[in-house]
Amino acid sequence: MPDVEHIIGLLLGTEDDWPRAFEALVKRLGPVKDGAGRTHGIETKRVTIEPFDLRDKPRHSLVIDRLAHWYYHPREWLKKVALMDDVYLLNSPFTFQSMEKHAAYCAMIRLGLKVPGTVLVPYKHPVENSRWAYTAARYNQPFDLDEVAERLGYPLFMKPYDGGAWVGVSKIDNADELHAAYDTSGERLMHLQQAVEGYDVFARSLSIGPETMVMKFRPELPMHERYAVSHNFLGAGPGMEVVTISQLVNAFFRWEFNSCECLVRGDEVYPIDYANACPDVSLTSLHYYFPWAMTALLRWSVFCVVTGRKPRLDLDTARYFEVAARDDLSYGDKLARYQALADEYFETERYQDFCASRLGMVDEMVHDWVTSPDFDELLVDTVKGTYPEAEHEMFVSHFRGLIAAWIHDRTH
Structure with a gap:
């Protein structure tokens, strides 16, 4: 019998491919020894949704969450087990609830990343609320949508401030398309964002813990063809910058299973989307990259439970903002310091040593x-x-x- 036993919970929606893969790999892995020589047994269980007492003690050591970004009952269970029981979560429901794409844009702009010009416009049709008419009559300022768009410059994109899976995203080339998109936005709150014209590469990076895979992405193709099997498609500088941006975002918000999208034009990297509570890890999407994703997910999950890594609910944003405020640092210097902060959060050196000494058989x-x-x-x-x-x-x-x-x- 193992000295310590752990349960990794899988909180799932409609997926079954990667959960089956992950479950199979955990079974093949068997017990893992820690630095003190104790053996740790690890098993997986799919989390069910049912009433829970706030004083109940969960059996899980870690939960991989793929559901709570839209299903609120399990989201509140995740908050409870993190706050009260130190269950480790991939990802933090606290920041994904309150710091969706809009807040992520704001934070990364303050940190000096090259986020395209972005404007949040009021609702076309506000959500139902009995106080709306009174508030709107007193405080809502009339605005010229055309003027906002012209200031940003065509072409541009209209996209939900908190959306995902490309739902509600429109490319806009002129005023007619602008008004058509805004009129159909309904009760969704929308960003207008400058397009990055003439980009060379659309890079999508998947990060799991301190590991990042940067993939060439072709959003115009069917899903099974979007991830191109392509190596060395970025130069060393932009390639490293894409990795740093991905890991910076995740360390800043305590996201550990997240994807990031960047447009690369020459040597310039423009991050355009990096708050994905449920990143794509489907076998039929990732295909060639699927084994890497399962390997990274296995390694990071096992590292967290065997080493007793504790959830960090505080964000400690001041350390990042102090770097951003340094006028004596170049953009490259700031990226290097952000990478160091990310490595500190993810315990990258300790993780690499753990993988080499305890999980050398995983590949x-x-x-x-x-x-x-x-x-x-x-x-x-x-x-x-x-x-x-x-x-x-x-x-x-x-x-x-x-x-x-x-x-x-x-x-x-």
Whole structure:
């Protein structure tokens, strides 16, 4: 029997592919020893939703949350177990609730990142509230939407201040499109944001703990083709900047399972979206990169529970803002200091040592699993649950080919 036992909870919505993968890898991993020689047993359990007493003691050591950004009952359970019981969470429900995309823009602008010009415009149709008419009559100022757009400059984007999955996002090239998009925004509060024209690369980075994978993203293509299998598509400088921005955002807000989108034009990096409470880790989206994502998620989760890492609910933003206020530091110097703050938060050096000394077998274990019939069964089941029957054979072949490319690159 292990000396210590841990449960990693999976709080899930409609997903089944990556949870099955993660569960399979945890079972294959077996007990892990800590620095004192104690063995830690780890198992997974899917979290169910039911009444909970605020004084109940959870059995979980860590919860991977994929649901609470929109389902409020489990979100309040997560807050309770973090505040009262020190359960470790991926991600923080506190900051994802109060510091969505709008607050993330504000914070990163203050830190000096190259966020495109952004304006928050009032509701087209405000949410229902009996006090609205009185408040609007006294305090709402009339504004010229065309003037706001012209000040930012066409083309631009209109997008929800808190949205995700590209819902409600419109590219706008002229006044007619501007008013059409605003008229249909309804009760959604919208940003207007400058477009970055002539960019060279759309980079989407997925960060899990201190690990980041930067991928070439093609948003105009169908989901199964959006992540290009491409290596070294960014120069060393922009590539490092994209990684630093991703890890800076996550350390600043205590997000540990999050994706970031940046547009790269020449050597300039423009972050445009970096508050994703439920980043895409689907097998049919990530394909080639899916084994890496599962490996990183396994390593970070195990590191957190075995080392007894405690949740940090305080943000300590002053340390970041002190760097931002330094006039004697260049942009590159500030990025280096932000990276150091992120490394401190994620205990990057300790994590790397833990992976080398305690999880050295994980890469080979994941390779063996990906080449096994069990993984192929998962792939086939995922395709059948995602695409129409007439397309099953085509997509099974498509994703098998991409996974074969990962296996080849991993072994050559």
